[in-house]
Amino acid sequence: MRPAILLAWLLGLGLIVALILGQDTARIAAVLAVAGWSAALVGVAHLGTLLADALGWQALLRRPHRPALPSLLVKRWISTSINCLLPVAQVGGDFIRARLLAQSGTPGPTAGASVLVDVTAGLVTQLAFALLGAVLLLRQLGRASEFAPLAAVLALLALLLLGFAAVQRRGLFSLLARVLHRLARTPAWQGLIGSAAALDAEVSACYRDRRALVRCAAWRSLAWLAGSVEVWLAFVVLGRPIELAAAIILESLGQVMRSAGFMVPGGLGLQESGILAAGIWLGLPAELVLSAALLKRAREVVFGLPALVVWSCFDGPGRRVRLSGPERVSQHGS
Numbered sequence: 630m631r632p633a634i635l636l637a638w639l640l641g642l643g644l645i646v647a648l649i650l651g652q653d654t655a656r657i658a659a660v661l662a663v664a665g666w667s668a669a670l671v672g673v674a675h676l677g678t679l680l681a682d683a684l685g686w687q688a689l690l691r692r693p694h695r696p697a698l699p700s701l702l703v704k705r706w707i708s709t710s711i712n713c714l715l716p717v718a719q720v721g722g723d724f725i726r727a728r729l730l731a732q733s734g735t736p737g738p739t740a741g742a743s744v745l746v747d748v749t750a751g752l753v754t755q756l757a758f759a760l761l762g763a764v765l766l767l768r769q770l771g772r773a774s775e776f777a778p779l780a781a782v783l784a785l786l787a788l789l790l791l792g793f794a795a796v797q798r799r800g801l802f803s804l805l806a807r808v809l810h811r812l813a814r815t816p817a818w819q820g821l822i823g824s825a826a827a828l829d830a831e832v833s834a835c836y837r838d839r840r841a842l843v844r845c846a847a848w849r850s851l852a853w854l855a856g857s858v859e860v861w862l863a864f865v866v867l868g869r870p871i872e873l874a875a876a877i878i879l880e881s882l883g884q885v886m887r888s889a890g891f892m893v894p895g896g897l898g899l900q901e902s903g904i905l906a907a908g909i910w911l912g913l914p915a916e917l918v919l920s921a922a923l924l925k926r927a928r929e930v931v932f933g934l935p936a937l938v939v940w941s942c943f944d945g946p947g948r949r950v951r952l953s954g955p956e957r958v959s960q961h962g963s
């Protein structure tokens with residue numbers, strides 16, 4: 630899959646370049662020049678998103694395997710940065726944060742289950758956030774017939790997410806492991822079946838804890854709204870403030886496009902296309918909307934590069950960690 634993901638990454642970069650060249654580049658540069666150093670405020674606002682995401686993840690971890698919030702915050706920062714900047718589709722960072730959590734002493738199945746359920750909660754709350762954006766957009770424009778395709782896509786995503794959550798609760802990983810064992814017919818798969826069963830048990834335990842699920846969903850929902858504050862603040866520093874409802878519309882459509890193209894690392898070009906399309910629907914100047922989208926992307930780079938350096942210190946790409954228990958086993962090379 631690596632060549633395909635690398636190709637998707639290059640296509641995403643090409644799409645961003647095409648979006649910029651398709652507008653008046655001189656006007657985009659002039660709009661961005663207005664922001665100046667105040668553009669750093671967009672990065673400050675992102676701290677709220679990062680904190681809410683980390684608190685949502687922490688809610689799923691039961692004592693005594695619940696690390697301190699600062700530790701989870703760093704792991705979440707690294708995970709998000711990997712998903713944004715490296716050609717690993719948009720889920721590679723989530724494998725890494727499960728790995729880092731296991732390295733810090735949390736049993737592997739517990740670490741993996743917490744990340745899996747957290748990702749699922751993120752997708753479900755994103756769907757609700759997208760519905761909020763669609764409702765606000767319809768309220769702004771008053772033309773429901775134009776958004777029937779969007780409604781159909783959101784309905785399909787809802788069914789897929791419900792199905793995904795259901796199969797997780799019914800032992801998805803043990804089932805897959807048993808199928809692979811029957812196909813391979815080798816004793817080596819017995820260990821995999823045991824690990825998959827442990828992961829299934831932890832996933833089921835997470836879903837049984839309704840209170841933890843509600844807390845996780847609440848924090849993840851707050852994180853999506855915090856992302857809208859980033860967009861709103863981007864327009865403020867560009868000298869053209871918009872209403873918070875408009876920022877929610879822009880952010881929700883941008884995130885839907887990003888998730889729909891999950892094979893494109895960081896949703897390169899797709900997020901910007903979604904924000905630009907929503908901005909055009911709202912009657913905002915294209916150069917202004919694209920400038921705000923580029924500020925958001927620049928924040929990802931500025932935040933992400935230091936996180937990759939921190940990751941290389943803890944768990945560089947050349948390391949391998951066994952996630953079967955709290956003990957740490959690292960090997961260089963593979």
